[in-house]
Amino acid sequence: MASGVLGVATPEEIAKYEPVIGLEVHVQLNTRTKIFCGCPTGFGAPPNTNVCPVCLGLPGALPVLNGRALEMAIQAALAMQCAVNSFSRFARKNYFYPDLPKGYQISQYDQPLAEHGELEITVEGAKKVIGVTRVHLEDDAGKSIHDGFKDSDRYTYVDLNRSGTPLIEIVSEPDLRSSEEAYQYLSELKQVMQYVGVSECDMEKGQLRCDANVSVRLKGAEKFGTKAEVKNLNSFRFAKLALDYEIARQVAVLESGGRVEQETRSYNVSGETVGMRSKEHAHDYRYFPEPDLAPLRVGEAWLGHIREAMPELPREKRRKFETGYALTSYQVQVLTATQSVSAYFEKATEISGDPAGTANWVITELMGLPDGFEKVSPEGTGTLVRKINEREISGKMAKDIFAKMVETGRSPQEIIDSEGLRQISDTGALEKIVDEVIAGNPKQVEQYKSGKATVLGYLVGQVMKASKGQANPAAVNELLKVKLGFEKT
Numbered sequence: 006m007a008s009g010v011l012g013v014a015t016p017e018e019i020a021k022y023e024p025v026i027g028l029e030v031h032v033q034l035n036t037r038t039k040i041f042c043g044c045p046t047g048f049g050a051p052p053n054t055n056v057c058p059v060c061l062g063l064p065g066a067l068p069v070l071n072g073r074a075l076e077m078a079i080q081a082a083l084a085m086q087c088a089v090n091s092f093s094r095f096a097r098k099n100y101f102y103p104d105l106p107k108g109y110q111i112s113q114y115d116q117p118l119a120e121h122g123e124l125e126i127t128v129e130g131a132k133k134v135i136g137v138t139r140v141h142l143e144d145d146a147g148k149s150i151h152d153g154f155k156d157s158d159r160y161t162y163v164d165l166n167r168s169g170t171p172l173i174e175i176v177s178e179p180d181l182r183s184s185e186e187a188y189q190y191l192s193e194l195k196q197v198m199q200y201v202g203v204s205e206c207d208m209e210k211g212q213l214r215c216d217a218n219v220s221v222r223l224k225g226a227e228k229f230g231t232k233a234e235v236k237n238l239n240s241f242r243f244a245k246l247a248l249d250y251e252i253a254r255q256v257a258v259l260e261s262g263g264r265v266e267q268e269t270r271s272y273n274v275s276g277e278t279v280g281m282r283s284k285e286h287a288h289d290y291r292y293f294p295e296p297d298l299a300p301l302r303v304g305e306a307w308l309g310h311i312r313e314a315m316p317e318l319p320r321e322k323r324r325k326f327e328t329g330y331a332l333t334s335y336q337v338q339v340l341t342a343t344q345s346v347s348a349y350f351e352k353a354t355e356i357s358g359d360p361a362g363t364a365n366w367v368i369t370e371l372m373g374l375p376d377g378f379e380k381v382s383p384e385g386t387g388t389l390v391r392k393i394n395e396r397e398i399s400g401k402m403a404k405d406i407f408a409k410m411v412e413t414g415r416s417p418q419e420i421i422d423s424e425g426l427r428q429i430s431d432t433g434a435l436e437k438i439v440d441e442v443i444a445g446n447p448k449q450v451e452q453y454k455s456g457k458a459t460v461l462g463y464l465v466g467q468v469m470k471a472s473k474g475q476a477n478p479a480a481v482n483e484l485l486k487v488k489l490g491f492e493k494t
């Protein structure tokens with residue numbers, strides 16, 4: 006009999022089963038106007054102001070496809086290795102919600118824009134390919150607001166500003182076998198969409214939303230179990246928690262001798278999934294071809310042009326940084342997190358000629374600063390690293406110069422020239438300072454000559470102090486050893 010809090014299965018019971026998870030992700034395309042009309046898509050406008058007869062579904066208003074939305078959808082599909090169909094068409098998906106003014110959603114059904122793609126994820130160091138079933142275009146509904154008003158106990162408010170916002174729906178194969186794999190898939194998908202520039206994927210603004218189809222089966226079984234769809238997953242963290250709860254719930258049902266029902270469930274603030282309604286089937290939506298929009302025909306010439314203009318994707322960047330730049334896995338992960346950071350690093354590395362040194366400066370110095378990437382150019386960072394390697398400046402001097410770069414916006418060369426911050430490496434210039442330090446510290450000199458080697462560090466420090474930090478520490482170290490008779494010239 007299943008046990009545990011709220012009847013959820015125990016870890017031992019859960020271990021007997023294998024989860025099977027498929028995700029349906031809705032991504033808002035980064036267009037300025039809606040998919041079938043000229044209304045703006047900007048977030049935060051007063052309710053029901055970014056609307057027109059088309060997105061309000063008024064009689065006689067006809068949709069016109071936004072060409073930029075189509076191009077972005079193709080870019081997204083190519084980024085996931087999908088085959089873009091030369092022929093696809095829109096369909097009406099009929100259902101009745103207060104925030105769906107037309108009474109149907111314009112979507113795609115049996116002939117989608119693209120199919121048969123994949124995304125590669127990494128979980129605990131192991132790579133796994135997750136299939137992408139399809140990518141299709143559709144318009145968004147409005148938003149029902151159930152709380153926040155003094156009469157919310159009696160009324161639901163509707164804001165139709167989102168109605169008609171362009172979306173792509175990305176449907177995965179049921180290849181995910183844990184909540185962690187689902188989390189990594191969502192993270193990779195978001196990163197890919199941001200790299201390509203088709204969406205900002207800001208979940209707080211509703212630009213990325215996820216529904217999960219979840220079932221469980223005994224380990225070793227081939228047949229899938231009965232699935233439940235979990236909605237209202239408005240963050241990656243909540244998606245992971247909701248999947249863990251739903252997996253445990255289904256196991257508990259089966260372990261108790263019950264049967265999992267095919268249904269739609271919602272994840273709520275108390276950390277549970279709760280039943281909403283029985284799961285719809287395709288025929289429930291009464292799909293039929295959209296009569297007001299012509300079928301889509303994507304020519305090879307246009308598709309080739311879009312493909313040629315595609316940027317490097319995260320997977321390609323990671324491989325390049327690992328093999329071409331010989332960076333650590335941690336450095337690769339941090340520096341490829343966003344397209345802007347990876348581009349900054351590559352530009353700085355072109356100038357410095359030192360990938361590892363540049364990676365250290367970007368990660369340890371730049372990323373810890375508010376607006377660091379805006380305050381210091383990649384040319385500035387690259388030049389600074391190059392001057393350290395050329396021994397024109399020391400590491401300590403570089404930190405002082407970097408602070409002035411952040412404060413003033415000046416280049417490293419300007420700061421070095423105006424403040425005379427050059428490292429002294431010339432033996433003749435250093436010799437006089439070293440002689441003065443030896444003469445002024447007879448006690449420490451005698452201790453060093455008596456075998457106390459650690460005293461050398463003190464003497465090096467005195468030379469650095471006397472040179473105002475401009476002496477080359479390595480050159481000082483060697484010169485002191487020669488002067489004190491422990492090294493031959």
